[in-house]
Amino acid sequence: MQIDGAPDEILHGGRVLTMAGNGECREAIAWRGDRIVAVGDSDEVLGSAGPRTRVVDLDGACVIPGINDAHLHLAMWAIGRPPFQVDLRRATSLDDVRDGVARGVREQDDSAWVIGSGWHGADVAELRDGLAVHREHLDAVSAGRPVYLWHRSLHAAWVNSEALRRAGITAATPDPPGGTIVRDAQGEPTGHLLEGATELVVTLVPEPSAQTWRRALVDGMRELNARGVTSVTDPMVTPDLLAHYQELHRASELTLRLGMMLHWTRPGPANNVATLERALDAVGPLCGIGDDWWRIDGVKLFADGVPPLRTSWMRTPYADGACGGLVTAAPDDAARLDELDAMIELLHRRRWRMGVHVTGDRANDAVVDALVRVMETDPWPARHHVIHASFLSAQAARRLAPHDVTISTNSLIKWQATDALESVLGAELNAYHHPVRTLVEAGLRVADASDAPITDPDWRRGVQTLVVRDVRGSGRVSGPDECVDLETALRAWTVEGAYQGKREDRLGSLVPGRLADLVVLAEDPRDVDPRRLHALTVRRTVVAGRSVHEA
Numbered sequence: 001m002q003i004d005g006a007p008d009e010i011l012h013g014g015r016v017l018t019m020a021g022n023g024e025c026r027e028a029i030a031w032r033g034d035r036i037v038a039v040g041d042s043d044e045v046l047g048s049a050g051p052r053t054r055v056v057d058l059d060g061a062c063v064i065p066g067i068n069d070a071h072l073h074l075a076m077w078a079i080g081r082p083p084f085q086v087d088l089r090r091a092t093s094l095d096d097v098r099d100g101v102a103r104g105v106r107e108q109d110d111s112a113w114v115i116g117s118g119w120h121g122a123d124v125a126e127l128r129d130g131l132a133v134h135r136e137h138l139d140a141v142s143a144g145r146p147v148y149l150w151h152r153s154l155h156a157a158w159v160n161s162e163a164l165r166r167a168g169i170t171a172a173t174p175d176p177p178g179g180t181i182v183r184d185a186q187g188e189p190t191g192h193l194l195e196g197a198t199e200l201v202v203t204l205v206p207e208p209s210a211q212t213w214r215r216a217l218v219d220g221m222r223e224l225n226a227r228g229v230t231s232v233t234d235p236m237v238t239p240d241l242l243a244h245y246q247e248l249h250r251a252s253e254l255t256l257r258l259g260m261m262l263h264w265t266r267p268g269p270a271n272n273v274a275t276l277e278r279a280l281d282a283v284g285p286l287c288g289i290g291d292d293w294w295r296i297d298g299v300k301l302f303a304d305g306v307p308p309l310r311t312s313w314m315r316t317p318y319a320d321g322a323c324g325g326l327v328t329a330a331p332d333d334a335a336r337l338d339e340l341d342a343m344i345e346l347l348h349r350r351r352w353r354m355g356v357h358v359t360g361d362r363a364n365d366a367v368v369d370a371l372v373r374v375m376e377t378d379p380w381p382a383r384h385h386v387i388h389a390s391f392l393s394a395q396a397a398r399r400l401a402p403h404d405v406t407i408s409t410n411s412l413i414k415w416q417a418t419d420a421l422e423s424v425l426g427a428e429l430n431a432y433h434h435p436v437r438t439l440v441e442a443g444l445r446v447a448d449a450s451d452a453p454i455t456d457p458d459w460r461r462g463v464q465t466l467v468v469r470d471v472r473g474s475g476r477v478s479g480p481d482e483c484v485d486l487e488t489a490l491r492a493w494t495v496e497g498a499y500q501g502k503r504e505d506r507l508g509s510l511v512p513g514r515l516a517d518l519v520v521l522a523e524d525p526r527d528v529d530p531r532r533l534h535a536l537t538v539r540r541t542v543v544a545g546r547s548v549h550e551a
Helices: 042-046 074-079 094-107 161-167 196-202 210-226 239-250 273-283 333-349 361-377 394-403 411-425 427-432 436-441 459-468 486-492 495-500 530-535
Strands: 009-012 015-017 028-032 035-040 054-057 062-065 067-069 114-119 147-151 156-159 179-183 189-195 229-237 257-262 294-302 354-358 385-388 406-409 446-448 518-521 538-543 546-550
Touching: 009 042, 028 042, 035 042, 067 495, 074 210, 074 229, 094 114, 094 147, 147 161, 156 196, 161 189, 161 196, 179 196, 189 196, 210 229, 210 239, 210 538, 210 546, 229 239, 229 294, 229 495, 229 538, 239 257, 239 294, 273 294, 273 333, 294 333, 333 354, 333 361, 354 361, 361 385, 361 394, 394 436, 406 436, 406 495, 411 427, 411 459, 436 446, 436 486, 446 459, 446 486, 446 495, 459 486, 459 530, 486 495
Parallel strands: 009 054, 015 062, 067 229, 114 147, 229 257, 257 294, 294 354, 354 385, 385 406, 406 446
Antiparallel strands: 009 028, 028 035, 062 518, 147 156, 156 189, 179 189, 518 538, 538 546
């Protein structure tokens, strides 16, 4: 094998799953600087070694491309972990929630709000049994301080009486566009805020200091590196967060590659075309600006909500008779649909790539209609993507495929939420939830992603769920017709994430010329029982030819 100059490092004597073709496996890989220079049989790659080449015997270990989590709220996940916020992901009782708040009172600055995240009504026994979320549950342990607790979905919040007081929310406060202030029988706010109503309070919560952000982000990236993650797309980057990411890049502290979707319009009063147009006018034509470490990939939009809160826009009513709805700021369904169409048309016309959060079947059809319309009217190689696509139909998927629209699914949400959603959606629709095989067979490119902090960002569990569709807790299989093969599942966490971000010429596969981002696993996933894929062992993670984690 002839290459131009000796490699810096060679890994040999193992299995290299290149993801460059259908099941292609080689024995060795070499890189120089940040680029792969050779992949092949051990003897031929070893023949390129020079006197300063580091040569490592894999001893049968397996190399795969670096994991690309195509939808991970890096900043939210990083800042939501202790010691920065109260972590309620493991709360199974009301006492667990109250203990977490009391801990926040003790540990968080005494002049600050108490901030937490991760609670879920399906996990907290009393809430699951019918007790309503209420501010009074938090008041007794909050020591008079305002409390703000994000629901695991980030589409709702639980706040105490002091938080409502500071926000000026009373029985007379109307629901904001795209949101709901949950009220008791007397019309008093309970402290449970859905979708856009969270904006009435969260805007009052003080921002962490720049030093706290930096510490949280660096720690978070190291943890992701330890799990084999080398690239992420953060889908909700505000101007303030963009500045924090810029500073990390300037200081050469990024240990994974970062794609960013800019965002100004969470569900709520500002989620409209006027807000979006002002933001685009202010930032100018930034789409695609950046380098291999840091790049602005586009803009994120919200179409509807999420199934657990019954805010996904569905054709079939939920048990309470409602169908959810779009979360654009307008007075009725028709006006909200017009607003969404206008936002999609504006971004496409301004040459911004977009990712559209959409879950419900009716909302998916609306987004597909809008995307197909703008791309047929004004074609350019945008490669927009649909986020979640939780109930996207085969018919709608086939309409998208010719336009190179990609899909970002979330097998980890499927694994985590299925049992809790059975009573919300019914058995048949719940089984179809995240129909990955249907989407792939319709001709769509599908990148799977964690959506952390909605889930724990563990790609191994995601790959297992794609292959098996087993469910947390019960282990039962939900929607076996939607299982995919291992090759497709691994591609969904490597190749397809790179394709979604228009980086397939640099990332996602292990071939000469690509960036040297890779993971060394103790086991070959092809030899592992599909129900044990979650236990794959990450031995080493390499980004740009440098080790960022070694077990």
